Amino acid sequence: GKDDNKASTGDGANASKDVCQSATGTGPKVGLAFDVGGAGDRSFNDSAIVGMQKAADDLGATCISATPGSATESDEDRAERLRTLADQGYNPVIGIGFIYSVAMNTVAAEFPETNFAVIDGFDPDTKPNANVAYLGFAEQQGSYLVGVAAALKTKSKTVGFVGGTRGDLIKKFEAGYTAGVKSVDKNIKVLVTYLTEDPNDGATGFQNPSGGKVAAEGQLDKGADVIYHASGKSGNGVFEAVTAAGDGKFAIGVDSDQYLTASADEQPHILTSMLKRVDVATFNMIKSVADGSPLTSYTTYDLAQDGVGYATSGGFVDDISAQLDEAAAKIKSGEIKVPDKP
């Protein structure tokens, strides 16, 4: 259905009122372990909090959130965080970000009674973990859709992609986006820039607005008029550059509906956002525990399950929603197989 893909969420405004302070239910006690930065990123992490909020409202869930103090953490530190949460009787314990995969693999074995989940996670070894759910997303599918949007909106036949760190995760975004663009017009040029090659250097990749700005300016100067970013907060720089470039130049947000959190003068330039429904994944995990049938092993949230999608806020894509939904339908039906590697 059409509306599923358009449902907008990840409204950062919610991030501010901390659900873990307010919630007072009798439902599941949820332990949320974030990566550096944590709640309030108006994106990925806050999307999880939105899901948590829903669980608090619908299931009476309560929660505690734990965040690292420094970016220089080891898997031991992460494991200890998860342990402490499990130890305190939180269940489920959800790691927000694949960075928790290794730690989760260690700790899950220690607490067989607790249910764990890792967003974007994976099992680093060959021993399957009975009590861990790996909640992945078909980012390439969502990216494909915004790629189609970009292709339909570009006048200069040149679009751009700005990635944080060059790693398999972000490559999925690039691959889907490029495929989407090419599906509309093979001749549209896709400029690709990554802010760093060092996958362990999140700061340069995802907390680097000035870098994102320069990268976007470079692509704009090369004629790009739509730029999709998968670079966390570096995206702020992309928005800034695109806004400065003036009318007819657009940026595409990522993870949550970034139109809603953009400043007033940036909003006219935010074409859409690739929605990664971390909130859905989070809520489902909590619900599954509440229902006594906890999720385990791999679940991929794709278009079909409303796990990814695109945002319509601002109404810039209303005129092309037909094409977008058609593409979405084809993907769901499997008619289109979206590549997840460039």
Add this chain to the structure above:
Amino acid sequence: MAQRPTNLARRAGLGLIAPALALVIAAALSSLLLVSTGDDVGGFWTTLTTKPENRNIVNILNYGLVLYLSGIAAAIGFRMNLFNIGVEGQYRIGAFVAAVVAGEAWLPGKANIVLAVLAAMVAAGLWAGIAGLLRVTRGVSEVISTIMLNAIAGLLVGYFVQKVGVSTGVSRSTKAIPEESWVGGIKLFDGVPTQLFGLALLAPVVGVVYYVVLNKTRFGFNLRASGASETAAVASGVDVKRMIIVSMVFSGVIAGLIGMPTLFGSAHNYGSSFQTGIGFAGIAVALLGRNHPIGIAFAALVFSFLQDRAGLLNILAGISPEIVAVTQGIIVLAVVIAYEIVRRYRANLERAHVAQQVEEVRA
């Protein structure tokens, strides 16, 4: 002469007063900050003062020993008046190379470990050697070169992980080390999930070697002499250029070991969740420990302890854990200031003593 024993007694006392004083200052300032932002001071202190659980003790030891290696690596440079900021890059090069070598498992079982560790030492040593070479041949300040080499190391490793790495879901890492080449942990407590990294025992060994080489050998003397007074060293026949390169390389060789305990003890591959920043922490640890093998050990434990508690702070006390970085910084400053005050006082004692002797001899 008469007051000499009292002097000694006072010196001994001073040695203990300094750190205590420092910790008090640090505590006071951190509390002040917490109060000023309306955070739960009580919670902060209960978290920091309650005895860590056994598994936390193990974690603290693990990280502390790793930090110790890093601290020694930095200290070698410092003793030679070389400001080697490059431990971070050398550590990552070493860890990556070891991970690849061990992952390829050209040799069976334990031999594989030895080969990988040696590879790490060599790779990191050579990487550090670049800075030394640039310094002696081209007069490039090691401060610049190591800063640049850190960045290059990160990018190189990142690139090669993408190239040779295997995909694990959404990220890449080097091939996993075969199980027979893992280094089992050492069980400190029963019923505790965490164990002491087997290779963490490298730390004390390195510490002893560091101490012996530096204080008991000709080489160590030359190194310290070059650090204390380059001119005097040259005049007395020390080949300072050689010493610069050698000490840079040694510093790197130790830096190469930093990643080993984790690599063989828990991670078993080099991936995107492999810890960064240990090299920089090592600089602080070395300075806090005044480049002395024992001092560095204390410093490493303090840092590791705070790091561990930081993880709990916002679960148990709802305090944002960044405060711990502030505490660490304050501790470093407070300690060196306290030590400086004591040092001056001691210098006076000694000078007084000298003069007193001089007077006696004259009289």
Add this chain to the structure above:
Amino acid sequence: MSVVSSVTGPSVPPPTEEVDNRKRLAQYLLIGIGAFLLVSAARVITGAHDIDSAGALRGTIVAAVPIALAGLGGIWSERAGVVNIGLEGMLVLGALGAGYFGYNYGIVAGVLGGMLLGLLGAAVHALATVVFGVDHIVSGVAINIMAPGLAAYLAKSFFSDTPGGGPTQSPPLGKPPALTIDVIAEPAAELADKHWFVVSDLAAAVAAVTREMSVLTLLALVLVVATSWVLWRTAFGLRLRSVGEAPSAAESLGVNVYLYKVIGVVVSGVLAGFGGAYLATVSSSGYQNGMVNGLGYIGLAAMIFGNWRPGLMLAGAALFGYTRTLQLRGGTDSLHALLLVIAVALLAYAVYQFLQGKRTSALITGGFGGVFGVWFLVTDSVPAEFTGMAPYVATLFVLAFFSQSLRPPKADGQIYRKGSAG
């Protein structure tokens, strides 16, 4: 007496400072012009027009300014004899200050606030190093540990619940005023797009500085010039430098050593704070945790690169900013074109060395020049994976080839105690 002095006096009186400076200036000018022609030629030959496009140059300026401000801070502090590794931390504090004051009291207050927090960081450094005589590096490192933690901690209490902001980032800040002179910028831009030899390059440069030129950028440039004037042309500067060269001599002439050291450190903090504010307002649109990410160290490197002098320091910062910008602008082809520039430059330098009679070094330089030349010829772009290293490798190469005889202030990093004159 005259006899004696004629003996002890060196047979060839060394060139005076004046002449020295003028010669140096001329040299740099020549090198600059040469480089410019070279780049222009490379651009025309390779068609990699982004190598000195207005956008690239503008990006370079914006990238270089924070580095240069940190480096300038370093010069003030180390000329007064206090090593300042803490610049990194002071940048962070500056960025936070800009975020807090900028959001609450407007952009001007923001910049001033950045300077203020930088100053506070420096005050700690001054207290530790000058008053307590603590090892300068220890104090600096401590500040670099503290500052990011403090910033992140305070950011949480400053910016949570702010519209458009969050626990890890300030709300978007207003932009400081920027100058655009369309009457010049427009035609210049057009001319630049013609891609003519030299002309278009000049035009691009003009266009770069006439559009969206932030007043903060201009202020930064003014500060660089002002610094070299104050430190090398005024009595105050003489005293400050003397404190870094020979504190006990200074004290024996009635100069208040501590005072000037403190001033040097404090000014360096203010400059670094300004750099942080620039990051948060011009380079990007607000404060954000982790946004400084090592720039302070790069600034330190720029200072050493510049041999503790503002002019060369600026060159170092520019070199870094330029290569970093090319990379971020996806400059696989621009960097490829740069290979040609490097190759020719090295070969030219090799010839120069040869004429100087330095056969072996000429051979080595020439060898490298050849390598780069071949690399340029056999490839048609630098793999994107490697472009990230450009800034760092470039810096190392420049230092390695034009290896300087560094001349840090003589008492740099030494701890001075009152009353040890004589």
Add this chain to the structure above:
Amino acid sequence: MAAGVDAGKATESVRVVGITKRFPGVVANHDVSFAVTAGTIHAIVGENGAGKSTLMKILYGVQKPDEGQIEVNGKPVTLSTPADAIAQGIGMVFQHFQLADNLTVTENIVLGAEKLHGIGAAARAEILRISQAYGFGLDPDELVESLGVGERQRVEILKVLYRGARIIILDEPTAVLVPQEVDALFANLRELKAQGNTLLFISHKLDEVRAVADAITVIRRGTTVDTVTPASVTSRQLAELMVGSELPSPSTEESTVTDRVLLQLRDIEVLDAAGRPELSGIDLTLHAGEVLGIAGVEGNGQTELVEAIIGMRKASRGTVTLGAEDITTWSTGRRRELGIGVIPEDRHRHGLLLDSPLWENRILGHQTRPPSVRGPWIDRSGARADAARIIAEYDVRTPGIDTSARALSGGNQQKFIVGREMSGDPQLLIAAHPTRGVDVGAQAAIWDHIRAARRDGLAVLLISADLDELIGLSDSIKVILRGRFVGDFDPHTVTPEQLGSAMTGAGSD
């Protein structure tokens, strides 16, 4: 007797009464009282560590006295910083020059006195004027780092004159000067005196003190012993006033020179960074049991000569042979192993690890030889034992071998270095200014040790600015000028004046 003190107040430009200065544990000055008549040259003498420099530093406001008053021109004053002293018209030339190498002569002079003539052309002109008035011949724009010792001292004096000081203190100004320079200096002093200035100066060289001073105050162990007029005392009596001991004078016993050639330099050339020769055509032959003295104005290649012999500088031409070995290409380390002992010119930079204990300093320069090392290992006990031996044999005044070198007075530091370089039986001893700034007692001891070494068949290369020392100790003397040897002299016949003129190129050869 007590010339200064009795003179009428009106004509006194400086009077100190009951000055006491205690340093942690040391009484540097104890109840020091004396007065300086305006327009006179007043000398202060006393052994190392007697408290002369401290007293002067107090007069110049560098250090505050614990007790006592200071009167300048009849008015009581408190001098808590040099600025105060300068304001009172006091200027001081320190024992260890206070100059910034990396600044120009002008910058060094105007520093702190920028108010007077700014820092630009006006100041430069004023400096030139003074420089010419006193025949200093200084180039205002030159970097101090490129100046020789004599010039540096003239810069120091110019600093004082530039500020219009009327009371001028000079702490051991002649220690580093050759006779001609000393004469020139004294000429300047007399001229300054003639213009009504008051001068206070310190020296260990009692003859010159008597030659120039109007009054002499003797300090022993921090207190004023007496103030006398030169006419009323002999140098010998002065020395006895100072130390209660006789004034020693260097003198060789019968020659012990053998015909065994030990050190041989052939046509040595050393170039500086810019490729200009610092040494050229140096030929030298040194026999076992011979003391070869090198005379020369500082900065004419003595330092380079030493560095070329011990391998710190690579000779661009020529050969160095020690005994049978051609050591031209050897490293410093190997050369010293072969048995070269060095008493360096700058003990603080080249001779000691100031912050290391004495026993570790014993190892310095002997890292490859017992008793301080065994194979690759440091022989701690060996080194400690031998350090203790040195302290005993060479009368180094220190509480023990664990004391840091910095805490010793320069004289004692020097004695320790001499002892160290004598051990490990060297064949060649290079002694550069072995007794500079060392008091008469210590001087005598060091001279004895050099003679002893000579008797034991060592070859000694003696470099000194103290011509009496050279003449007294050497078997033959070479004069070095602008990096070349310009004359050989027989110490038994040559006079300091002859040497001096050869050193300054004014000589007939």
